[in-house]
Amino acid sequence: MSQTDHVADTATQTDSDEPLIALENAEVHFEKxxxxxxxxxxxxxxxxxxxISLDIEENDVLALVGESGxxxxxxxxxxxxxxxxxxxxxxxRGQDIWAAKDxxxxxxxxxxxxxxxxxxIHQDPGSSLNPNQRILEILSRPISLTHPNAGRAERxxxxxxxxxxxxxxxxxxxADRYPHxxxxxxxxxxxxxxxxxxxxxxxxxxxxxxxxxVSLRVEMMDLMLDLQDDFDTSFVFISHDLSNARYxxxxxxxxIGVMYLGEIVELGPAEQLIAEPAHPYTNVLRWATPDLxxxxxxxxxxxxxxxxxxxxxxxxxxxxxxxxCPEAREACRESQPALTGEPAAHRTACxxxxxxxxxxxxxxxxx
Amino acid sequence: xxxxxxxxxxxxxxxxxxxxxxRVTYDDGETFVLDDVSMAIExxxxxxxxxxxxxxxxxxxxxxxxxxxxxxRLSGDIRYHKADGTTIDxxxxxxxxxxxxxxxxxxxxxxxxxxxxxxxMKVEGHFRETLKAHDTHVTEGMEFARELLTDLYLDxxxxxxxxxxxxxxxxxxRALIALSLVLEPNVLVxxxxxxxxxxxxxxxxxxxxxELQEKYDLTMVFITHDLPLVAALADRMAVMYAFSLxxxxxxxxxxxNSGHPYTRALLNSTPNLDxxxxxxxxxxxxxxxxxxxxxxxxxxPRCPLATDECRADDPGFYDSGSEHSTAxxxxxxARETIDLNFExxxxxxxxxxxxxxx
Numbered sequence: 001m002s003q004t005d006h007v008a009d010t011a012t013q014t015d016s017d018e019p020l021i022a023l024e025n026a027e028v029h030f031e032k033x034x035x036x037x038x039x040x041x042x043x044x045x046x047x048x049x050x051x052i053s054l055d056i057e058e059n060d061v062l063a064l065v066g067e068s069g070x071x072x073x074x075x076x077x078x079x080x081x082x083x084x085x086x087x088x089x090x091x092x093r094g095q096d097i098w099a100a101k102d103x104x105x106x107x108x109x110x111x112x113x114x115x116x117x118x119x120x121i122h123q124d125p126g127s128s129l130n131p132n133q134r135i136l137e138i139l140s141r142p143i144s145l146t147h148p149n150a151g152r153a154e155r156x157x158x159x160x161x162x163x164x165x166x167x168x169x170x171x172x173x174x175a176d177r178y179p180h181x182x183x184x185x186x187x188x189x190x191x192x193x194x195x196x197x198x199x200x201x202x203x204x205x206x207x208x209x210x211x212x213x214v215s216l217r218v219e220m221m222d223l224m225l226d227l228q229d230d231f232d233t234s235f236v237f238i239s240h241d242l243s244n245a246r247y248x249x250x251x252x253x254x255x256i257g258v259m260y261l262g263e264i265v266e267l268g269p270a271e272q273l274i275a276e277p278a279h280p281y282t283n284v285l286r287w288a289t290p291d292l293x294x295x296x297x298x299x300x301x302x303x304x305x306x307x308x309x310x311x312x313x314x315x316x317x318x319x320x321x322x323x324x325c326p327e328a329r330e331a332c333r334e335s336q337p338a339l340t341g342e343p344a345a346h347r348t349a350c351x352x353x354x355x356x357x358x359x360x361x362x363x364x365x366x367x
Numbered sequence: 368x369x370x371x372x373x374x375x376x377x378x379x380x381x382x383x384x385x386x387x388x389x390r391v392t393y394d395d396g397e398t399f400v401l402d403d404v405s406m407a408i409e410x411x412x413x414x415x416x417x418x419x420x421x422x423x424x425x426x427x428x429x430x431x432x433x434x435x436x437x438x439x440r441l442s443g444d445i446r447y448h449k450a451d452g453t454t455i456d457x458x459x460x461x462x463x464x465x466x467x468x469x470x471x472x473x474x475x476x477x478x479x480x481x482x483x484x485x486x487x488m489k490v491e492g493h494f495r496e497t498l499k500a501h502d503t504h505v506t507e508g509m510e511f512a513r514e515l516l517t518d519l520y521l522d523x524x525x526x527x528x529x530x531x532x533x534x535x536x537x538x539x540x541r542a543l544i545a546l547s548l549v550l551e552p553n554v555l556v557x558x559x560x561x562x563x564x565x566x567x568x569x570x571x572x573x574x575x576x577x578e579l580q581e582k583y584d585l586t587m588v589f590i591t592h593d594l595p596l597v598a599a600l601a602d603r604m605a606v607m608y609a610f611s612l613x614x615x616x617x618x619x620x621x622x623x624n625s626g627h628p629y630t631r632a633l634l635n636s637t638p639n640l641d642x643x644x645x646x647x648x649x650x651x652x653x654x655x656x657x658x659x660x661x662x663x664x665x666x667x668p669r670c671p672l673a674t675d676e677c678r679a680d681d682p683g684f685y686d687s688g689s690e691h692s693t694a695x696x697x698x699x700x701a702r703e704t705i706d707l708n709f710e711x712x713x714x715x716x717x718x719x720x721x722x723x724x725x
Binding site for chain 1 (some may be wrong): 405420535536538566567592593595599622632633636637638639640641648653708
């Protein structure tokens with residue numbers, strides 16, 4: 001591992017008790033695009049992320065799961081400083097990321113340094129790699145940013161050893177190719193290598209394995225977890241597939257966060273959340289996860305009342321899941337459950353986890 | 368080869384589609400993307416066809432409708448048996464007959480509904496145009512369209528009055544399924560119909576397809592790379608590897624008692640919620656490209672059980688159980704030595720010999 005050691009040698013900040021990333025009441029609200037005719041009307045607001053607080057530690061793994069449009073990608077981007085929150089703060093080792101960007105207050109860690117410590121791999125590696133550059137050029141760029149004094153030969157040597165590390169042998173052959181000459185899995189390995197060459201503290205893997213064949217996903221997740229050990233990075237892993245989230249988070253001793261319409265509705269250690277889901281929505285995601293045991297293999301009725309997710313422009317009152325929740329009662333329409341439980345433990349935003357809540361005395365909702 | 372063909376995937380009581388020796392070539396026969404595939408689809412059954420990217424599974428679907436993209440060439444024999452007992456030789460149809468056949472007898476749904484819809488036309492326009500093009504009574508047809516949309520848990524008035532981009536991905540795909548059924552075809556062929564959607568919507572659509580299948584007595588062919596997904600819907604499953612079928616069996620047999628080492632590896636490589644983590648593992652090596660498929664068994668280079676026999680002699684189908692055909696010389700050994708990493712369920716007596724924990 002001598003090559004990887006000297007690649008990782010600049011990750012030296014070991015500042016104390018501050019979490020790597022701390023989100024506090026982060027909100028990202030988008031104005032929906034308007035046509036000319038709507039010009040004088042109030043813009044419609046989509047609350048992609050609505051008041052989320054979350055800490056990510058060194059060498060941490062957090063898997064975010066939820067349906068399309070639940071805000072998990074936006075939350076991920078806010079976490080790595082790619083998306084400015086419309087309210088609340090995002091801190092990197094105690095430094096407010098957007099204060100650093102704007103030069104507000106005492107900036108202890110410059111924005112450029114923060115940005116390069118927080119990297120992303122996208123779902124579609126084909127469109128995130130420059131089609132006109134060979135792999136060698138694509139991977140030279142991050143080295144020249146992190147090690148401006150590295151010579152040509154040194155860069156090349158590093159790239160070859162990393163390509164070998166991610167399983168692309170023979171490395172000189174792959175380094176000489178263009179992205180379109182690689183398979184989807186190989187392109188994703190290049191994207192991962194490029195992120196790692198920045199010596200990041202955190203990598204956001206945004207549906208990074210969703211476009212791969214089911215049979216290739218375990219291999220890619222294993223690779224990411226192996227490299228996490230070598231490079232000392234944290235991962236935020238976004239997926240709509242609970243079984244992938246489980247595989248990644250359980251292997252990395254991490255947590256799973258379940259998102260619904262801009263909020264986290266359940267957050268806990270991967271193993272516990274899968275074994276004992278506390279939120280009815282987590283249960284729905286469990287139902288949606290294919291199961292090979294034949295007793296459960298039939299397409300049974302889903303544990304929810306409606307198939308389609310509500311419009312995020314006008315999210316339902318009270319608990320946002322009440323319009324689909326099979327357990328919903330009047331109380332759920334009226335007030336919103338908070339994410340409760342001891343910090344760091346298994347938390348859930350559902351009245352059903354509170355034995356003495358008025359929920360238990362209110363009438364079930366009928367459609 | 369003929370002597371070994373006891374396990375025959377073309378055996379059927381009441382086949383609706385029979386495919387014999389279907390072969391698709393490009394580059395003047397240099398490149399095979401479908402290699403001598405034979406299979407019969409039983410009337411009113413749901414068949415799941417599973418294969419990785421580049422295994423030829425989409426070619427299998429397109430071959431059934433003689434819809435191979437140019438300049439591919441399809442040869443072989445494909446017969447369609449209509450409900451009234453007459454038989455159509457699909458490869459002999461002229462353009463106009465083929466057009467009618469494709470919508471009125473066999474309909475096809477592809478992944479990515481957005482590219483199947485005309486973005487400048489409301490959903491209702493698509494239904495009306497389809498009905499008119501096939502000389503069907505439009506008012507009655509639209510009544511049926513509304514019923515289909517309701518079957519798919521959509522609000523018909525809202526959906527018909529929308530442009531495709533105004534609907535979510537899951538709604539578009541369901542509207543497309545309704546459109547494909549509006550001329551009341553007998554067979555619905557779907558190629559990764561849920562691939563671009565999140566898992567919850569995929570599962571919901573599968574549940575709706577099951578309801579549609581029962582209500583309209585449809586025959587369905589569902590093509591996907593996602594074995595566990597289609598296992599929830601299929602009566603019978605077929606696995607493709609390197610442009611050929613390698614195993615065909617009833618669903619419970621294929622999941623719980625498969626005989627092909629590739630199928631077993633595929634089952635074990637799938638992340639799920641219950642299997643112990645350390646037992647999920649990827650399949651070593653890569654599938655072959657269409658230009659250099661190995662001689663002998665195409666899976667031999669990756670197979671832990673491969674012998675000289677496998678490298679020399681391409682296995683035909685062995686009879687490996689009731690209605691169960693496996694193209695592997697060592698199917699008995701595969702069942703004994705390659706453990707499955709999940710509990711296939713106790714309803715399956717033949718599956719017990721696979722669960723010997725090492």
